[in-house]
Amino acid sequence: MSEPILSLSEVFYRYPDGTSALNGCTLSFQRAKRFAILGANGAGKSTMLLHLNGILRPSAGQVCWDGKPLEYHRNGLHQLRSRVGMVFQNPDSQLFSASVREDVSFGPLNQGVSLAEARERVATALRITRTEELADRPVHNLSFGQKKRVCIAGVLAMQPEVIVLDEPMAGLDTAMQHELTAVLDQLHERGITIVIATHDLDFAYGWADEIAVMQRGKLLAHGRPEELFQRTEVQQELEGTPLVAEIVSRLATLGLTLRSDGRLPRSRSELLQALVKHPDCGI
């Protein structure tokens, strides 16, 4: 296995009010993969994510980029934050400027790129996130979903290698969720490593290459979606399994083995397709 792009080893973090949010969290992220972080509220997902961008510094333990420990001085952080983009849960706490185009330009100008380059990056970011037509609109007139996409554009314009999103699907309707998934797919195709904290088991199961489950500030399990949800401790911690996984495993016990592209189907559409194609199904 190649060197992970980002990794945490035995990271502890205690908030100033005494709450210990991470208790020896060890986790690594491979380059260009899609990661979903699952866990109950208060499991330490958001705190862990804030370590990836150097906003929080571990009380003990180490965070590494490309195998080298992070340096928390000015230059080190500047580099890290240019490489790791962070999309927060609440778009209103991330958008500074009242105009969309201005806000998206905030990151690249902080990186110190030229005005011409910044303009170009902003245009590209707006195109990828499909927010071009919002460019000159004031931020406060956008819907929640639009704000969310503008937040992603603001991070994308910094051309990061890793994008971290804290519960990006929360508060979005189904159509918006599909649009956001399409945007995420595009980022993945560009070779960007994506890390998402979420509560949506079905989404995580269908989308992620790897899933990590956190429990009380520690890693409980980490692996490929198909194998991860077969573990009892994971099912217990998350109090359930993704619907598609459940159906596929029940059908398997009845002797109906479904395959989609040579592996277990993971999303609704894959499941339906596998059912239609299966010779014993007769649909």
Next chain:
Amino acid sequence: MLTEQTAYSNRWRTVSPAAKGCFSLSALVAAFVASSPRMNLLTALLLIAITTMGAGVPLWRYLRIALPTLLFLLVSTATLAFSVSFSMSSLTLSLQPATAELPRVALVCSRSLASLTALLFLGLTTPLNDIIGLLRRCRVPALLLDLMTLCYRTLFVLSETVHQTMTAQSARLGYGGLRRSFRSLGCLIAGLTIQIWQRSEALHRAALARNNDGALRFLEAEFPDAPRAITCAILAGISLIFLAATIP
């Protein structure tokens, strides 16, 4: 809100803010140069006509936005035009027109009116973002402009929060009766204070995450036809000042 909407939806939204700023400034100068109330009234009418017919701001909307300021102007005019005197002998208060001062009162008030229409012209045709961009180019200190940017953005976030909190309070009968209203209002203010604090923390974090080191830097919008628009504005502005200075 109405001002904000108008600034974004008027016909001259995409005209260079520098041009609109120049013209508005010239109109202000004209108002100070003019020596007669008549000329000031003329300037005011001209600016109203330009804003409503040129930039396409509906007249009723213009009047609605100007109304609070006009009322204020009316009250100030009244206090200038009338003097209250108290006579010790008869112990009576009397209100008398300050006849001798009337010409000066008329000039001051008409000047205020003209200045008001000049500022409304800029405010109703140019969104605040563009005005801030313009001020940045005029080398206004960055700290002041950053504050303006954040205040402007936060204003909307906070007004939404206030609205949501008040709705939630009303839904649980928070504003039934005077006593309870006061209590709810107190809770609202207390809650808001903490929220402002938390939001500022979140905003700071988000700024750090995007590599910010203090100064807020943004790309400014580009206005393709700016040189032509600025030339027009300067010519119009100079003519206005010239007229104001020569017409008695």
